[in-house]
Amino acid sequence: MTTPDKLLSIDQAKLPLFAGFDVGGTNIKIGLVDDAGYPVAFTKIETQQEDGPEAAARRSAEALKGLLAELGVQGKKVVARAGLATPGPMDLPAGKLLGPGNLPAWHNSPIRDLYAKASGLPVTFANDANAAAFGEFWSGAGADFRDMTLVTLGTGVGGGIIIDGRLLVGAHGAGGEIGHIVIDRRDDAPLNSLNLRGTLEGYCGAYGVLNRTREALAATTINSTLRELSDDDLTPLAIAQAAEAGDSLAMGIVLETAKLLSIGLATIIHTVDPESVVIGGAMTFGGSGHPLGERFLAEIRSQTRARIFENLRDEISIDFARLGGDAGYIGAAGLAREEYLLAGR
Structure with a gap:
């Protein structure tokens, strides 16, 4: 799948929403997922890895802002947290991307903090395969x-x-x-x-x-x-x-x-x-x-x-x-939700 089979309307969604960023060497998938694991908005942008991670974080945040505008909730505090999934290797506690082969211009970048700054949201950082696994567990074949x-x-x-x-x-x-x-x-x-x-x-x-x-x-x-x-x-x-x-x-x-x-x-x-x-x-x-x-x-x-x-x-x-290609951003959003719940909201 390149887009979700079905998007829940914002009126049907269980709030709060959680944002998911799934970074690949070619594209970045960006989605909004409700508190029950249903996607309500989705888009993707080119990674343009040669421009570096800061530019990608900024464009990802702009795309997220566009999704909120389409939902008619721009400016309202409906997104509690974001999840970021990237290929490895990575230093998860430090929020750093170390040396992914398909993102050579991003080596040793503080990717979690770049996405947090650009989006204005706290960000949960995860390996892309782990995020996909959590997506399938939350709302896919493992539900x-x-x-x-x-x-x-x-x-x-x-x-x-x-x-x-x-x-x-x-x-x-x-x-x-x-x-x-x-x-x-x-x-x-x-x-x-x-x-x-x-x-x-x-x-x-x-x-x-x-x-x-x-x-x-x-x-x-x-x-x-x-x-x-x-x-x-x-x-x-x-x-x-x-x-x-x-x-x-x-x-x-x-x-x-x-x-x-x-x-x-x-x-x-x-x-x-x-x-x-x-x-x-x-x-x-x-x-x-x-x-x-x-x-x-x-x-x-x-x-x-x-x-x-x-x-x-x-x-x-x-x-x-x-979930096909949607598993990564859904899982990233789900892991953000887990951290949000652990922090006592």
């Missing part, structure tokens, strides 16, 4: 549970863990770094984006999937339409399309991805024992309601249940995320 783990599949593998309704941040802000779980101990196992070997991301992130596809093509003479593609044209989408068209090698890659993912999920399940595991991100092979996506999910469920305690197999829900 019926108290304990939930989100795994996002995209260029890398991210995630977040909710335990008894609270986001697991960790002593150093590294809680929920699911993509770096080791699933292969070999010394020549693939490297991931942080040059760590044998991780879930190294196998199930987009580049890991593409590397496994290239290895499969080199190791066999089996007919595959993927052989006709240039290196630039070989993408997860191309693999999905080939699998849908009956290409056995492509289908094998999709199902192997599910199997490899299940190894990481079994580790998570045996570590935190969630009620629900939610699979999201851009690389779910069509996702919910799509034949290939549903087969991918069925394989994840089957492979994961074969690897976990027997008494857990029918107790843990494994499903696709529901």
